[in-house]
Amino acid sequence: MALNIARYKADLEKLLEDAGKLELALLVKIHGADELAKTLNNDAAESERKRIVTGLKKLPSFTVTYESWYSECLALIRQVLPDRLADFKEHFEAPKNRKDITYASYRIQDALKGLRVTRSPFDEVIVDHKAAIPHFQQQFAILKAAEKRFESSLFEIRQLVQADLFDSEIESARHLLKNKFLRAAGAVAGVVLEKHLLQVCNDHKVKVAKKNPGINDLNQLLKDAGVIDVPQWRHITLLGDIRNICDHNKQKEPTEQQVTDLIDGTDKVLKTIA
Structure with missing residues (x-):
């Protein structure tokens, strides 16, 4: 019993750590490293801001690394929190009956494809990968809920x-x-x-x-x-x-x-x- 509990905990801790990096990587993709550094610490000295920018630029690409993170999360959530598996998938997969791509129907899957909807004549952006942020944050929250499950007396061992x-x-x-x-x-x-x-x-x-x-x-x-x-x-x-x-x-x-x-x-x- 202890062997599997330790393994699941270690896997979960790694996924949570990677989720934090992925969230920052997604924000870098949207705002750029320089602008995000200002947002994170606008009062920092120039040398400190450069250090933050350098760190942000070293983050893994969200587009490249998200898929493997998602697959590992699915396997773990199936074991630990199966009742939230469908919710977790819903934030990634585009709705099957979707007719129009709007902020409400946009999903992480769309962001990975680089999907962007504009309106003529001035190419006004209707929706783009910014709409993926709340979906990823919800997946992050579900993963955190799985972590709490370990600490709960209701957790079935x-x-x-x-x-x-x-x-x-x-x-x-x-x-x-x-x-x-x-x-x-x-x-x-x-x-x-x-x-x-x-x-x-x-x-x-x-x-x-x-x-x-x-x-x-x-x-x-x-x-x-x-x-x-x-x-x-x-x-x-x-x-x-x-x-x-x-x-x-x-x-x-x-x-x-x-x-x-x-x-x-x-x-x-x-x-x-x-």
Whole structure:
């Protein structure tokens, strides 16, 4: 349990630190380093202001680094604060039913594309990447809420305990694979995958009617409930097929590559689907 808690905390602290830098990088993109330095400390001496400007110019490019930060945030929020995941995504993704691009409908995704709307005849700016600032600030706030979740007595540590147990079982499967016990390694990984998918169903209040559901049953339920997307569903279907070869198909031996794919794929599902 302590291992996963420490890991999540370290990941979260790094993401929060990077968020602070990204927010400044976005402001530099909008106002320029010199103007932003004046705003941050207008009373600073010239030498101090130059130092601030130099520091601002060394910040990572918002356009270049935001995508990887966003992806890492999604993975962490799925684990720690799943009820805010949709909110976090909404500040990035352009609304699907959007007809006009306005300040209200502009999103961070638009800013990354450099989208800018003007009105003739004088090219008056209607909306540009300035409109992305409040969306990024809201994502920052959601990330901070995830941090507070660690400190709250309401924080459920059951998932973290289970994650450590699953990590241990995955390592056992890798050890069996290394020693060429292919069916046994695949069977262990298959059990971990099945248990995890059942837990995800429970966490998302997905009703499981079948008494002893298998990987494919749970996979389909999660897809139908919108918890996972089609690529994830296809990936898990493939893993389920390999698991069936290991457990049930005595006419065909699993290959080392298939079992490796099953173990690695299960490990990926544990870390990305919650």
